[in-house]
Amino acid sequence: MATETHDAVEGAAHAAESAGMPQLDFSTWGNQIFWLIVTLVVIYLILTKIALPRVGAVLADRAGTIANDIAAAEELKQKAKEAEAAYDKALADARAEASRIVEATKAEINEELKAATAKADEEIAAKAAESAKAIDEIRAGAAEAAETVAKDTAAELVAALGFTPKDDEIEGAVSERLKG
Amino acid sequence: MATEAAHGAEEGSSLVFHPMDQFIVKPLFGGTEVHWYTITNVTLWMGITVLAILALMVLATSGAKRIPSRGQSIAEMAYGFVYKMIEDVTGKDAVKFFPYVFTLFMFIVFSNLLGLLPMSFTPTSHFAVTIVLALVVFLTVTIVGFALHGAQFLGLFWVSSAPAAVRPLLALIEVISYFVRPVSHSIRLAGNMMAGHAVIKVFAGFAAIAAVSPVAIIAIVGMYGLEILVGFIQAYVFTILTCVYLKDALHPAH
Amino acid sequence: MEGDIAELGKYIGVGLTAIGMGGAAMGVGNVAGNFLSGALRNPSAAASQTATLFIGMAFAEALGIFSFLVALLLMFAV
Known part of the structure; x- marks a missing residue:
C-alpha cells in the first residue's frame, strides 16, 4: 500500500512534469525575458530609425500634395467661375446692344415710313384734286356740249316742224328742261 | 497506479491530448538546458517576428512612393491605425509615446498571427513575455506620471467627485485596481493566445478518430478563423489599454 | 487511493471553474448587445465609441480568462 502510494505520487509528479504548463516552468523565464527585451529593442530601433520617419514623411507628403491639389482645384474653380461671369456679362452686353440696334433701326424705319406715307398721301391728295378738277372741267364741258347739242337739236326739230326757230325761246326751253 | 493506468490507456488508444506541448521552450541546437542566453524556439520566432516587421515596415516602404504599393499601404494603414488610436484615446500630447506604443502593437500582432502558422511557437502565449510587456507599460505609466505631476499623480486615486465619506474606500479600491492592471493586462493576452491554441490542439486530437474527424477538421477551420480575429483584437486591446493607462x-485628474 | 480522490476533486474543480467562462461569455455578449442597441438608436455616435466597446469587452473577457487560468492551473500545475 505504502509503495503503491509512493509510486502514484511519483507518477503524478512525473506526469505533471511532462504535461504541465510550460508557461509555469520558471527555468525558462530568464531566457524568454532576455530574448524578449532584445527583440523589443531591435524592433524599437528599426521603427524609430527607419520605418516611422519614412512612413510619416510619406503621409505628410501625401497630405501636403492633396492639400495643394485641393487648393489648386479651388483656384481653378474660382477662375472658371470668373470666366463664366465674364462670359455672362459679355452675353448680356451683346444682347443689350442688339436690342438697342433693333430699337434704333425700328425707329428709323418708322420715321422713313411715316415720311414716305406723308409724301405719298400728299401726292395722292394732289393727284386727286387734279383729277377732281379735270373731272369738273370735263363735266362742265360735257354739260355745255349737251346744252349746245340740245339747242341745235331743238332748233333743227323746230325747223323740221316748219317753224322758224327763235333762238332765245329755244335757249330758254332747253335750259329749263336741262335743269329739270 | 491510476496514473500508470491512464498512461497505459493513453498509449493504447489513438486519442492523445498534449495540448500544452506546443508551448514548451526548447533549445534550438540540441541540449536540454535552457540558460538565459540559449538560442531557443522563442528566439527563433521572435526573430521571425522581427523579420516580418522589417519586411512590412522597411522593405515594403522602401520606395516611399506618393502612390503606395500594396505593402506600403498596409504599413501606412498600421501607422495610421495606431496613431489615430493614441491621438483619440490618450490625447494629442501623447504622440511622443507613439513609437513605443507602435513597437508593442507590431510585436504583439505579428507574434499572434505568426503563432497561428502550423508547428510554430507563440511568444505571446507565455506569461513571461506578456508580464514583461505589461510591467513595462505599468512602470512607464507610473514613472511618467510621477515625473510629470509629482505628488499630484496620487490624485488619480482620490475620486474628488465622490462623497467625502466613501473617498477613502474608493481610494483603496483604486489603488488595488491600479496594481491589478499589469496582471489582467498580461494574463488577458497570454490566456487568450493559450486558450485558442490549446482548443485547436484538442480538436486536432479528435481529428485522429476517423468517425469524428470531419467534424473536428471543420471545427479547426472555424477556430482558426476565430483565432485570427482574436489575435488581432487582443493586440488592439493591449495597445488601447496601454493608451488608456x-x-x-498624462492627465491624472479624474 | 488518496491520489484517486485528489484526482477526482481536481477534475470536479476544473469543471466548476469552466462555468466561470460562461459568465464571461454572458458579460461579453451583454457589452456587445448593449452597444449594438445603442448604436442602432444613434448610429452617428457609434463610430466614436468602438474603442470603449473593445475596452469593455476586454475587461469582461479578462475575468473569464482568469477562470480559464485557474482551470489550467488545476489541470496541469496542482
Missing part, C-alpha cells in the same frame, strides 16, 4: 499618466 498612458492617459492616466
